[in-house]
Amino acid sequence: MNPSALPPVTAFPGTIVQARIDSAAITDNARAIAARIAPATLLSVVKADAYGHGLATAVHACRAAGVVDFGVATVPEALQLVALLGDDPDLRAERILCWLYDAAADLSGCARAGVELGVSTAGALDQVVRAAQTAGRAVRIHLKVDTGLGRNGFTPPDLTAFLPELARTAERAPGAVEVVGLMTHFANADAVGDPATDEQLAVLDTARSALVRTLEATGGALGDPAALLVHAANSPAALSLDPVPGDLARVGLSTYGLSPFAGTTAAELGLRPAMRLVSRVLAVKEVPAGHGASYGLTYRCAAPTRFALVAGGYADGIPRAASNRAEVAIGGVRYPVVGKIAMDQMILDLGPGGDGAAPVAAGDEVVIIGDGVTGPSAEEWAAWSDTVNYEIVTRIGARVARVVCDES
Numbered sequence: 001m002n003p004s005a006l007p008p009v010t011a012f013p014g015t016i017v018q019a020r021i022d023s024a025a026i027t028d029n030a031r032a033i034a035a036r037i038a039p040a041t042l043l044s045v046v047k048a049d050a051y052g053h054g055l056a057t058a059v060h061a062c063r064a065a066g067v068v069d070f071g072v073a074t075v076p077e078a079l080q081l082v083a084l085l086g087d088d089p090d091l092r093a094e095r096i097l098c099w100l101y102d103a104a105a106d107l108s109g110c111a112r113a114g115v116e117l118g119v120s121t122a123g124a125l126d127q128v129v130r131a132a133q134t135a136g137r138a139v140r141i142h143l144k145v146d147t148g149l150g151r152n153g154f155t156p157p158d159l160t161a162f163l164p165e166l167a168r169t170a171e172r173a174p175g176a177v178e179v180v181g182l183m184t185h186f187a188n189a190d191a192v193g194d195p196a197t198d199e200q201l202a203v204l205d206t207a208r209s210a211l212v213r214t215l216e217a218t219g220g221a222l223g224d225p226a227a228l229l230v231h232a233a234n235s236p237a238a239l240s241l242d243p244v245p246g247d248l249a250r251v252g253l254s255t256y257g258l259s260p261f262a263g264t265t266a267a268e269l270g271l272r273p274a275m276r277l278v279s280r281v282l283a284v285k286e287v288p289a290g291h292g293a294s295y296g297l298t299y300r301c302a303a304p305t306r307f308a309l310v311a312g313g314y315a316d317g318i319p320r321a322a323s324n325r326a327e328v329a330i331g332g333v334r335y336p337v338v339g340k341i342a343m344d345q346m347i348l349d350l351g352p353g354g355d356g357a358a359p360v361a362a363g364d365e366v367v368i369i370g371d372g373v374t375g376p377s378a379e380e381w382a383a384w385s386d387t388v389n390y391e392i393v394t395r396i397g398a399r400v401a402r403v404v405c406d407e408s
């Protein structure tokens, strides 16, 4: 058979581990964020399959909140989004912005579809110009400045050297590019009050003045300086700075109901986690004192107890680093994950059965990731595995079924 015709494994019946996506939560979160950042406009970041929540689900939910601007990292993500929007006449994104590609990238598909591109180097501008010429239409670009993060973008001296080159594009390739935006990305916006954020904004403002002068000097041939969109804010900046700087805020994480701040819950921010990762108990058994659990026997029960076997392991995106630290919930009661989390399954110590013990049986639903009340939050999982909630949701594996349930 043709391997490319093989459907994803979740297309077959019997998937136990499910990521239930509450699309109404995404809509409500997007509305709340849009209200907070006004008059800046919300650009919803839907890279990495909408942070593991499913691109189509997230885009529909954001559109329901009035969002018309979307951002992705890679070219394939942009083209996937184009395909999604093109298939649905109700979905007409005004803006798809893509900012991560290499020198080998063919940008003509993006150019043809009207995808806007971040430009971080002189070479990238040449690539965009070639793509515009191939597509026979102007490409709207956002210059990216590195104001301190050290990732993509022109450093201030690089920008000074680049702007005359940009100006020459007006004669070299008239009508190929239109500069519509100037963007940067914060390094430490989740540390509220860190002076690094203000320093980055000051560098951005200097870059803006220089770019506006270049746009004015070229008489608008490269774009209208008065219409230039400046954008910097990500989730932590959009939820902490007052006012939110710039014309747009590029918000991913918090749209999905997750807190960007250590020590602040989503609920405290007025957000609702949109993903609930659930599984089921496969078996419950009684074991004697000293019985080991999972590879390496890193856990042995001190007294006779009950072990529950639960479907879900690191192939599903559950971090092995959280072994012997994590908890999950059954019927609202938390139980410890004992021993090493394996590829496909994990073990819980339910404690001894008998009087007063909660009855747990094969088939019971297990909440692996919840909202902190229904089950442990993504933030708790992040703490148990020395990472951030961003990684917890984006690492959910391809084997996990995404099930959309509008819980409102």
Ligand SMILES: *Cc1c(COP(=O)(O)O)cnc(C)c1O
Binding pocket: 045, 047, 073, 099, 185, 233, 234, 235, 236, 250, 251, 252, 253, 254, 260
């Ligand atoms: C991922 C990303 C964002 C979104 O950041 P969140 O903290 O998830 O809101 C914004 N801008 C850029 C450049 C990004 O790569």
